Amino acid sequence: AQKVTQAQTEISVVEKEDVTLDCVYETRDTTYYLFWYKQPPSGELVFLIRRNSFDEQNEISGRYSWNFQKSTSSFNFTITASQVVDSAVYFCALRISNFGNEKLTFGTGTRLTIIP
Amino acid sequence: DVKVTQSSRYLVKRTGEKVFLECVQDMDHENMFWYRQDPGLGLRLIYFSYDVKMKEKGDIPEGYSVSREKKERFSLILESASTNQTSMYLCASRGQGIQNEKLFFGSGTQLSVL
Numbered sequence: 001a002q003k004v005t006q007a008q009t010e011i012s013v014v015e016k017e018d019v020t021l022d023c024v025y026e027t028r029d030t031t032y033y034l035f036w037y038k039q040p041p042s043g044e045l046v047f048l049i050r051r052n053s054f055d056e057q058n059e060i061s062g063r064y065s066w067n068f069q070k071s072t073s074s075f076n077f078t079i080t081a082s083q084v085v086d087s088a089v090y091f092c093a094l095r096i097s098n099f100g101n102e103k104l105t106f107g108t109g110t111r112l113t114i115i116p
Numbered sequence: 117d118v119k120v121t122q123s124s125r126y127l128v129k130r131t132g133e134k135v136f137l138e139c140v141q142d143m144d145h146e147n148m149f150w151y152r153q154d155p156g157l158g159l160r161l162i163y164f165s166y167d168v169k170m171k172e173k174g175d176i177p178e179g180y181s182v183s184r185e186k187k188e189r190f191s192l193i194l195e196s197a198s199t200n201q202t203s204m205y206l207c208a209s210r211g212q213g214i215q216n217e218k219l220f221f222g223s224g225t226q227l228s229v230l
Contacts, residue, residue, distance in 0.1 A: 004158075006158075037221075042223060043204070043223045044222065044224070046221075047218040047219060047220075050217045050218070095217075103174065104149075104161070104219065106158040106160075108157060108158035109158050
């Protein structure tokens, strides 16, 4: 069975600080996909990134970066120079690559508050 | 703009009522999903559908059923609502294939069962 753990329930940082959201996953499959989604106060989850298990390259998109390490089964998300608009609940998720298996297993989420 | 629309943002029902939650997507997506979101539990999959009239149970299907008569519409049904079904319900859709891994979500329906 798959599992995603986001140990940080809530984080608060002052604007312009950097912040890292942790995600640890468990799966026995060798082919899988990892995701991050953002849920702002409006409630609608927004896709941020997808990573497959064969691609361990770190990724940077503007102020966002992701660190994927298979050795520690982690897929951490860093926001650099945080802004108030980054305040949201962030979910990490995992999907294994079985044909017909459309299930996405989500973590419990990390609520990030950026203090102006 | 692509859109997943859930019919109600807030809903209050009484125990034992039959409840319909509607979801419509305008992206011609094959796959549609119903999740519930509870504090401390994250999102849990109730049911999903990969085609019209097809459905698959998710992780917590008990007490729920679904209907997908048309490609764009996926309904979640609570046959006899109970207080433990008070939750935020999220609908999502996505296309087929590896290149369409992104889920598009609706804004959610906060259901309160009294």
